[in-house]
Amino acid sequence: MGYLICNDCKQYYELQPGEKPEDFSSKCNCNGLLIYKENIDFFNPNTTEDENDNPTNNNQYENASNRSKYSLYGDLNNLKDFISNINDKINPMGIAIGLVFSILFLFVSSIIFSSFMVGLVGITIYGILTILGMTLIGGFVTGFIASDNIEEGGVNGGFLTLILLIAVGLLLGLIIFVTMGIYASVLHTLGSLGNIPGATTSLSGSNGNSLNSLGNSVLNLVYAIITIILSFIFGILGGSLGVIVKERFGIQL
Structure with missing residues (x-):
C-alpha cells in the first residue's frame, strides 16, 4: 500500500487496499506536490523537500521520472473532472428550446431585414451578423429557462453555439x-x-482570375475565424444574460 505525502503542508494519506498512487492527483489541496512513500517512518515532516527526496533514502519514490508519470495521471484526472463538471451543467432540453428560438430569429430577420441589410453591408457581413444574432438569442433563451446560475448559463450558451456552428x-x-x-x-x-x-x-x-480567387479564399477564412470566435462570445454572453435577467426580476422556472 504506502502513503501519499504532501511536501508542502506535510499532510499524508494512507492508501487503502486496492488503491494505487496513480489513482490520485499529483497535487494536494494546498497545491503542494504529493510524493509516494512505502513507509512513513522514513518521512520526517519537519525536514525540507530536498532532504526527504535524498537519493540515499531507499524508500523514496523513484525520483523525477516516476513523479512526472503521476503528474500526467493527475492532469488526466483533472481533465476528466473538468469534463464531468461541464457535462453536469448542460441542459439538453433548454439547449433544444434555445435552438428553436435561434431558427425563429433566422427566419424573422431574413424576412424583415435581409433586403435592407444586404444592400447596406453586403451579404457576407449580413451572414455573420445573423449568426451572431442567432447565438445571442438562443443563448439568452437557454440561460433564461434552463440555467440556475451565470456559470451554467455560459456553459449552455457555449454548447448551443457549438451545435449551431456545426450545423451551419x-x-x-x-x-x-x-x-x-x-x-x-x-x-x-x-x-x-x-x-x-x-x-x-x-x-x-x-x-x-485564379489569383483573385485565392485572395477571396484567404479573406473568407479570416471571416470564418472571426465569426467562430465572436459566436462563442455572443453565445456565452447570451446565456449569462438570460440568467441575470431571470435573477434580476426574481423569475422562477
Whole structure:
C-alpha cells in the first residue's frame, strides 16, 4: 500500500487496499506536490523537500521520472473532472428550446431585414451578423429557462453555439460541394465545345482570375475565424444574460 505525502503542508494519506498512487492527483489541496512513500517512518515532516527526496533514502519514490508519470495521471484526472463538471451543467432540453428560438430569429430577420441589410453591408457581413444574432438569442433563451446560475448559463450558451456552428458548417459545406460539382460540369462542357465562340474565352478568363480567387479564399477564412470566435462570445454572453435577467426580476422556472 504506502502513503501519499504532501511536501508542502506535510499532510499524508494512507492508501487503502486496492488503491494505487496513480489513482490520485499529483497535487494536494494546498497545491503542494504529493510524493509516494512505502513507509512513513522514513518521512520526517519537519525536514525540507530536498532532504526527504535524498537519493540515499531507499524508500523514496523513484525520483523525477516516476513523479512526472503521476503528474500526467493527475492532469488526466483533472481533465476528466473538468469534463464531468461541464457535462453536469448542460441542459439538453433548454439547449433544444434555445435552438428553436435561434431558427425563429433566422427566419424573422431574413424576412424583415435581409433586403435592407444586404444592400447596406453586403451579404457576407449580413451572414455573420445573423449568426451572431442567432447565438445571442438562443443563448439568452437557454440561460433564461434552463440555467440556475451565470456559470451554467455560459456553459449552455457555449454548447448551443457549438451545435449551431456545426450545423451551419455542414450546410455551407454541402452548398459549396454542390456548387463546385455544377461548376466543374459546366467547365467540362465548355471545354468539349471549345470551337464555339466564347467558350475558350470563358475558360481562359477563369484561369486568369485564379489569383483573385485565392485572395477571396484567404479573406473568407479570416471571416470564418472571426465569426467562430465572436459566436462563442455572443453565445456565452447570451446565456449569462438570460440568467441575470431571470435573477434580476426574481423569475422562477
